[in-house]
Amino acid sequence: MVITSLSVFFLLQLVSESGLSFWGIAPPFLAAALLFWFGRLNFSWRFVLALIFGVFMDSVSVFPFGVYAVSFVLAVLFTGTRKSLFHSGLFWAEAASMAIVLFATLVLIYFGGSAAGYLLESAPFFDKIQFGLAILGVFFWTAAFSILFTLAGRLFSKQRKFI
Amino acid sequence: MGNRKQAVKFAGAVILLGMLIFFGRTKAGNFFRSGINQVLKPFFGVSTGFNQLIGRGRLSFDESLKLVDENNRLKERTFEFEKLKAENESLKKAFSFKEEFWTGIVGARVLFNFKEFGKEFLLIDQGRSGGIKEGDLVIDSNRLLVGIVKEAGEKWTKVEVASNSGRVFEIEFVPAAIRAVAKGLGNRAFSIEFVPVDAQIPTGSFIALTNSGFVSGPILGEVVGEKVLAGAAFKEIRVVLLSRPDLLREVFIIKSHETKAVR
Numbered sequence: 001m002v003i004t005s006l007s008v009f010f011l012l013q014l015v016s017e018s019g020l021s022f023w024g025i026a027p028p029f030l031a032a033a034l035l036f037w038f039g040r041l042n043f044s045w046r047f048v049l050a051l052i053f054g055v056f057m058d059s060v061s062v063f064p065f066g067v068y069a070v071s072f073v074l075a076v077l078f079t080g081t082r083k084s085l086f087h088s089g090l091f092w093a094e095a096a097s098m099a100i101v102l103f104a105t106l107v108l109i110y111f112g113g114s115a116a117g118y119l120l121e122s123a124p125f126f127d128k129i130q131f132g133l134a135i136l137g138v139f140f141w142t143a144a145f146s147i148l149f150t151l152a153g154r155l156f157s158k159q160r161k162f163i
Numbered sequence: 164m165g166n167r168k169q170a171v172k173f174a175g176a177v178i179l180l181g182m183l184i185f186f187g188r189t190k191a192g193n194f195f196r197s198g199i200n201q202v203l204k205p206f207f208g209v210s211t212g213f214n215q216l217i218g219r220g221r222l223s224f225d226e227s228l229k230l231v232d233e234n235n236r237l238k239e240r241t242f243e244f245e246k247l248k249a250e251n252e253s254l255k256k257a258f259s260f261k262e263e264f265w266t267g268i269v270g271a272r273v274l275f276n277f278k279e280f281g282k283e284f285l286l287i288d289q290g291r292s293g294g295i296k297e298g299d300l301v302i303d304s305n306r307l308l309v310g311i312v313k314e315a316g317e318k319w320t321k322v323e324v325a326s327n328s329g330r331v332f333e334i335e336f337v338p339a340a341i342r343a344v345a346k347g348l349g350n351r352a353f354s355i356e357f358v359p360v361d362a363q364i365p366t367g368s369f370i371a372l373t374n375s376g377f378v379s380g381p382i383l384g385e386v387v388g389e390k391v392l393a394g395a396a397f398k399e400i401r402v403v404l405l406s407r408p409d410l411l412r413e414v415f416i417i418k419s420h421e422t423k424a425v426r
Contacts, residue, residue: 014210017277018409024281058183059199060286062279062313062321065192066183073179077172110280130280130328 002037002045006053009033017060024130025137030057031105032145034072035098036153038079046076063113064120071108075101091150099146106138190317197290197318200274207275207286214409222410267418269293271320273411281349283324283408285310289416290318300372300381300417307406308372308381309414322414325383326351326404334370334383339363343400345370345383351404353384357397364389370402381417 013030020026030053038046054069061068078101111134186192222230271289278284289295299312301322311330313323325332330347334355341362345353358364364386372380384402391398 011206011209011213014206014275014277015213017279018210018214018275024278026278055199056203059196059203059319060275060277062282062284062323065196066179066186069183070177070179074173114280134280 002041002049006030006033006037006049010053010056013057014060022140023133023137025106025110025134025141028102028106028141028145031072031075031109032098032102032149035075035079035101035105036149038076039098039153040156043076046079047073050076061113062117063109064116067113067116068109071105071112074108075105078104091154094153095146095150098150099142102146103138103142106142110134110138193291193317196316200286200288200319204274210275267294269295269416269418270413271416272413274319276409276411282327283351284313285322285324285408285411285414287320287322287414287416288318290316290320292317293416294418295320295416296419299419301414302381302417303406303411303414305406306381308383309406309408309411312416320416324351324404324408325406326353332383333373335373335380336362336364336386337369337371337382339368342373345402351408353402353404355400355402358389358400360391360396360398362398364400369405 009029013026016026016029034049034053037049041049050072051069054072057068058065269289271287271293273285274288275286276283277286295312295315297312297315301309301312303309308325310322310324312320314321323330326347326349328347328349332345333342334345335342339362341358341364343355343358345355348354353370355370366386366388368386370383370386372383382405384404386400387403388401389398390401
C-alpha cells in the first residue's frame with residue numbers, strides 16, 4: 001500500500017511538474033505523501049523510501065543530482081525528532097508539525113538546490129522577483145498540503161501500523 | 164545522548180549529499196542515472212498521456228483553425244521559396260560559388276517536459292554517447308530553435324527552453340536584417356530592447372540566431388508587438404517562441420563541435 005500510494009503520488013508529481021504550478025512551485029504531492037508515511041513507518045523504511053523516491057525526483061530535476069534525495073533523508077530525521085507531535089492526537093498540532101517539516105523540506109529542495117547549483121555552475125538559477133514568488137509558492141503549498149494530509153491521516157488513524 | 168545521535172545522523176546526511184552530487188557527475192553516476200531514466204520511462208509515458216487527456220500538450224480547436232490558415236499561407240510561400248532556390252542555384256553555378264556547411268545533427272525522443280521555478284525544460288533520450296555537449300543548440304523538425312543543452316549525461320540530456328528568463332541570444336530580424344539582443348522573459352516570450360525607433364519591423368517578422376555557425380541560424384520566434392515610449396530613441400519589441408516544447412515528441416541537437424564550413 002505504501003509503495004503503491006507513493007508511486008501514484010510520484011506520478012501526480014510528474015504530471016504537475018509538466019505545467020501545474022503556483023508562483024513557479026509545483027504542488028509537492030510526493031514530499032507530502034512521503035511525510036505522511038514517515039510518521040507511520042520505522043526508520044529503516046523511511047530511509048529507504050526517502051532515498052529511492054529522492055533519486056527518482058533527482059533524475060527529473062535541474063538541480064544538482066542528490067538534492068531531492070538528501071532533502072527527503074533530512075526530512076526522515078526531522079520527522080524522527082517530531083514523532084511525538086505527529087501522533088499527539090491534536091489536529092492542529094499534527095498539521096503544524098507536518099507544516100514545519102514540509103516547509104523545511106521544500107526550502108531545502110528549492111533554495112538549497114539553487115544554492116548548490118550556483119556553487120557548482122556559478123550561474124544564479126532565479127532572480128529576486130522569482131525568489132519572492134517562490135517563497136509565496138512554498139508557503140501556499142505547505143499550508144494547503146499540511147492540512148490536507150493531516151485530514152487524510154485522520155481517516156487512517158485507526159490503523160497506525162501498515163508495515 | 165539523543166542529540167548526539169541526531170547530530171551524527173545529520174552529519175551523515177550532509178556527507179551523503181556531497182557523495183551523491185559527486186557521484187552524479189562521475190561516469191558510473193551517469194550510467195546509474197541513465198538506468199533510472201529507463202526505469203521511469205513508463206511513468207513519463209503515463210504522465211504525458213494524462214497531460215494530453217486533460218488538454219495540456221494538445222492543440223485547442225481555435226489553435227487548429229489558426230494553423231490550417233497559416234498552413235495555406237505557408238504553402239504559397241513554399242512555392243515562392245522553391246522558385247528563389249532554383250534561381251539561387253543557377254546564380255551559384257554561373258559565378259562558380261561554392262560554400263557548404265557541414266552540420267552534425269543527432270535526433271532524440273522527448274521523454275518528459277517539466278518546469279522548475281517557472282523555467283521550462285525537456286528530458287531527452289540522447290546524451291554524451293551521441294556526441295551531445297552542454298551548450299549545444301536544440302531544434303525541432305521545422306528547424307525552429309527549442310533551447311540549449313543544460314546538462315548532458317551518457318544517454319540522457321536536459322534541455323533548457325530558449326525563452327526561459329535569464330537566457331540571452333544575439334539575433335537578427337528577418338527580413339529587416341537588423342541585429343539585436345533578445346532576452347528571455349519566461350512563458351515563451353522574449354523582449355528585444357534598444358531597437359531604433361525608426362526601424363521597420365512589422366508584426367509577423369521572425370527573429371533568427373546569428374552566432375550559431377550557420378549561414379542563416381535557426382528561427383527563434385515571431386514578432387507580436389512593440390512598445391514605443393514618447394520621445395524615446397529606442398523601442399522594445401515583443402517576440403513569442405515559435406516552437407511548442409509541450410507538443411514536441413522529437414528534437415534535433417546541433418553538435419556545435421562538428422558544425423563547420425566546407426569551402
